[in-house]
Amino acid sequence: MKEVILIKNGEIVLKGLNRSSFEDVMIKNLRHALKPYGSATIKKAQSTIYIEPSDDQFDFDRALIRVSRVFGIAAFSRALECEKTMDAIIENGVPYLKEALENARTFKVEAKRADKRFPVKSPDIAAEMGGKLLEAYPHLKVDVKNPQIVVNVEIRDFGAYVHAGQIPGAGGMPTGTGGKAAILISGGIDSPVAAYMMAKRGIELTAIHFASPPYTSLRAEMKVKELLGKVAGYCGSIKLAIVPFTEIQEEISKNCPEEYFTLIMRRFMMKISDKLARNNNCHALITGESVGQVASQTIYALAVTDNVCTMPVFRPCIGMDKEEIVQISRKIDTFDISVQPYEDCCTVFTPKHPRTRPTIEAVQEAESPLDFDQLIDRAISGVTYEWIN
Ligand code: ATP
Numbered sequence: 231m232k233e234v235i236l237i238k239n240g241e242i243v244l245k246g247l248n249r250s251s252f253e254d255v256m257i258k259n260l261r262h263a264l265k266p267y268g269s270a271t272i273k274k275a276q277s278t279i280y281i282e283p284s285d286d287q288f289d290f291d292r293a294l295i296r297v298s299r300v301f302g303i304a305a306f307s308r309a310l311e312c313e314k315t316m317d318a319i320i321e322n323g324v325p326y327l328k329e330a331l332e333n334a335r336t337f338k339v340e341a342k343r344a345d346k347r348f349p350v351k352s353p354d355i356a357a358e359m360g361g362k363l364l365e366a367y368p369h370l371k372v373d374v375k376n377p378q379i380v381v382n383v384e385i386r387d388f389g390a391y392v393h394a395g396q397i398p399g400a401g402g403m404p405t406g407t408g409g410k411a412a413i414l415i416s417g418g419i420d421s422p423v424a425a426y427m428m429a430k431r432g433i434e435l436t437a438i439h440f441a442s443p444p445y446t447s448l449r450a451e452m453k454v455k456e457l458l459g460k461v462a463g464y465c466g467s468i469k470l471a472i473v474p475f476t477e478i479q480e481e482i483s484k485n486c487p488e489e490y491f492t493l494i495m496r497r498f499m500m501k502i503s504d505k506l507a508r509n510n511n512c513h514a515l516i517t518g519e520s521v522g523q524v525a526s527q528t529i530y531a532l533a534v535t536d537n538v539c540t541m542p543v544f545r546p547c548i549g550m551d552k553e554e555i556v557q558i559s560r561k562i563d564t565f566d567i568s569v570q571p572y573e574d575c576c577t578v579f580t581p582k583h584p585r586t587r588p589t590i591e592a593v594q595e596a597e598s599p600l601d602f603d604q605l606i607d608r609a610i611s612g613v614t615y616e617w618i619n
């Protein structure tokens with residue numbers, strides 16, 4: 231028995247002439263993603279990508295889970311491949327479907343004949359297969375309107391395929407087709423969700439984290455790495471830059487008016503990130519900010535932090551309620567990590583009465599005692615890099 235994974239592309243199909251290059255990127259991503267699970271051939275034909283294990287060492291179950299997280303895939307199926315004859319389809323397909331049909335009560339068969347040289351027409355394929363399935367599994371009933379299981383028989387160029395329906399894929403665009411951007415990642419709920427949302431649009435991620443030891447601990451850094459690991463489970467390895475931020479925070483608290491602490495700190499973060507992003511070939515910054523969530527996320531405060539950036543800042547959570555963000559964080563399995571109570575540098579030196587309607591002029595005045603460039607150069611020279619898988 232030969233099993234394969236059949237993959238249906240998502241939005242890529244709208245890409246017209248560029249479609250083939252998008253598919254090639256997806257195949258490359260799939261090759262990379264499936265490497266740990268054994269050897270397999272990956273090929274495309276007729277807007278479907280085929281994954282064929284080379285031997286039975288291939289870890290099919292885990293490979294399927296990994297496929298469900300590869301961006302660019304609308305749906306996929308675990309299918310039986312057999313010879314293109316009705317006898318072979320029935321002889322192999324009926325027992326193959328046992329597990330899927332055993333616990334179901336209703337089903338229907340859909341047949342597709344992409345290879346028109348096959349002598350039996352689609353409705354006849356469906357009728358014959360349906361009859362044989364009813365014989366083999368007499369507890370079943372046919373329900374054409376609302377079946378629990380849709381059995382598919384597809385006659386394609388390479389062979390005939392039998393499967394028990396499609397599983398929804400991760401959607402989005404293949405990682406790497408959208409260029410590269412830097413995610414500012416904290417240990418909170420929002421930034422991993424923002425990372426996932428932009429990665430889903432095909433963007434390759436680099437991550438930047440600001441650490442302020444001894445005010446923030448190694449545990450907080452570990453948490454960030456764990457969160458990125460979850461996102462990497464979708465988009466592949468992510469390079470993480472850890473920026474030493476203690477000196478800057480101490481200088482701000484020593485020299486600037488308290489109500490501007492957070493705003494000035496955020497301007498430093500954005501400026502440093504802008505530089506690091508440029509050094510790492512990124513073309514945009516990403517944050518987990520959402521309008522009104524905290525004082526530094528009013529539209530006035532966001533304007534003040536944007537003011538130091540030279541590249542676009544993407545904030546995919548900007549119009550979302552916390553509950554909507556939490557829902558995604560649960561889906562991508564970051565929520566339980568995010569709620570662990572380790573301090574972030576944003577919670578160090580927080581003002582009691584932060585400015586919520588700052589002007590750029592007032593912030594510039596408040597930060598004027600500081601030597602921006604020197605502090606930034608020193609922080610950047612202390613950056614350490616690590617790959618997160
Ligand atoms: P999150 O839940 O992601 O921590 P938040 O609601 O706590 O976000 P803030 O702490 O104000 O909001 O941070 C806003 C954004 O700034 C974060 O989403 C993240 O993109 C960035 N950020 C905050 N702290 C850090 C940090 N230590 N290192 C890198 N980026 C950070």
Ligand code: MG
Pocket residue numbers: 416417418574576
């Ligand atoms: Mg935070």
